[in-house]
Amino acid sequence: MRADPPRLNRRALLAAPIALAACDRFAAARPADGPLAPPLKSIAPCPFGATGMTWQLDQADWVEQVLRHCSQLTPEWEQKMERTLGPGFSHDFSASDRVVGFARDHGLRVHGHTVIWYSQGGEVFNDDVPRARFAAEYDRYIAALVGRHRGQMAGWDVVNEPVAEDGDGLRDCHWSRALGMDGYMVRAFEQARAADPDAVLFLNEYNLENIPAKGATFLRLVERLLRLGAPIGGIGTQSHLDIEIPAGRITAFFRDAASLGLPIHVSELDFPMRREGGRLPDLRSTAERRARQVARVGELAEAFMALPEGQRYAFTTWGLRDVDSWLVRDGRGDDSPLLLDARGRANPAYQAVTAAFAR
Numbered sequence: 001m002r003a004d005p006p007r008l009n010r011r012a013l014l015a016a017p018i019a020l021a022a023c024d025r026f027a028a029a030r031p032a033d034g035p036l037a038p039p040l041k042s043i044a045p046c047p048f049g050a051t052g053m054t055w056q057l058d059q060a061d062w063v064e065q066v067l068r069h070c071s072q073l074t075p076e077w078e079q080k081m082e083r084t085l086g087p088g089f090s091h092d093f094s095a096s097d098r099v100v101g102f103a104r105d106h107g108l109r110v111h112g113h114t115v116i117w118y119s120q121g122g123e124v125f126n127d128d129v130p131r132a133r134f135a136a137e138y139d140r141y142i143a144a145l146v147g148r149h150r151g152q153m154a155g156w157d158v159v160n161e162p163v164a165e166d167g168d169g170l171r172d173c174h175w176s177r178a179l180g181m182d183g184y185m186v187r188a189f190e191q192a193r194a195a196d197p198d199a200v201l202f203l204n205e206y207n208l209e210n211i212p213a214k215g216a217t218f219l220r221l222v223e224r225l226l227r228l229g230a231p232i233g234g235i236g237t238q239s240h241l242d243i244e245i246p247a248g249r250i251t252a253f254f255r256d257a258a259s260l261g262l263p264i265h266v267s268e269l270d271f272p273m274r275r276e277g278g279r280l281p282d283l284r285s286t287a288e289r290r291a292r293q294v295a296r297v298g299e300l301a302e303a304f305m306a307l308p309e310g311q312r313y314a315f316t317t318w319g320l321r322d323v324d325s326w327l328v329r330d331g332r333g334d335d336s337p338l339l340l341d342a343r344g345r346a347n348p349a350y351q352a353v354t355a356a357f358a359r
Contacts, residue, residue, distance in 0.1 A: 040070070046312040049315070051073070054099060057102050073099065073102075074112075076113075077095075083096075117161060146195035154314075155200035155233070156192055159189070166211065167218075202233065202236040210241070234262050234263035240270055264304070269300070271296060302359075320338065321342055
């Protein structure tokens with residue numbers, strides 16, 4: 001029997017009910033029946049990607065749909081420290097090798113995820129490790145992971161989620177306590193650049209569209225790290241969208257992010273319809289929630305398409321079909337947070353995304 005990897009350390013999205021704008025042109029979208037959706041990689045104006053895990057490589061239906069729709073693959077779990085880092089600073093990259101090898105064998109480019117993340121590695125890189133050893137093992141790990149796939153990766157999420165949950169400053173973590181708040185990030189980018197000079201190196205974060213204060217803090221951080229010499233080559237917005245956010249907020253973030261002139265990766269897109277964290281039940285119909293979902297996803301795709309062509313690094317969904325989503329695997333089996341249904345047919349959000357791509 002296949003065992004899924006340990007549950008990923010994710011957080012609930014914001015929940016604040018907003019009235020549906022009657023003029024929204026996406027509101028009439030409905031679920032589609034019928035044939036398989038046309039290949040997204042043939043419609044997208046940039047690489048279209050999704051995530052993959054080793055157990056999915058053995059599922060013929062998943063392989064068929066990924067090769068149909070994707071030109072890029074992101075390892076969902078196999079390059080995270082909970083998989084790659086063992087006791088005594090030992091490394092195991094066998095799962096990463098398998099996903100990267102699958103992509104290479106099928107002509108997909110690969111985006112690496114993730115090198116340094118506040119939520120992982122603390123059991124080994126703990127506060128009892130002498131600082132000199134900590135720094136040396138930090139450098140060795142980055143060199144080993146990134147260097148192992150030198151020349152095979154389009155890019156890497158080098159530092160993941162450094163900004164505080166509400167956007168008020170940066171996260172204190174085992175990396176910052178040992179190497180400094182900015183220092184651990186600059187060092188990670190420098191080591192990754194040395195290990196793979198040709199990969200585009202990303203700072204990756206979530207809730208940038210959902211929480212304006214967090215988006216602003218993130219962009220200021222990028223500017224500061226660049227001034228400090230960090231070789232940041234792109235910015236990743238995870239886009240785990242809260243479909244309740246006001247219209248226009250996604251567009252505003254993308255406009256601000258574009259001003260930095262760096263490539264932008266929609267790196268982990270999903271958009272659950274279920275409201276999280278509210279005290280009252282969500283009594284809206286499925287059609288009402290679908291309309292809200294499609295409106296926000298359509299806005300995201302249009303904001304991405306408004307970027308200069310050279311700033312569109314890739315457009316990646318976190319999972320390809322609804323059944324591939326971490327949200328569904330976490331028990332929300334009645335949700336529909338991705339562009340394709342379980343059979344590979346277009347969900348309503350697919351229509352909004354491809355309409356934006358076609359403009």
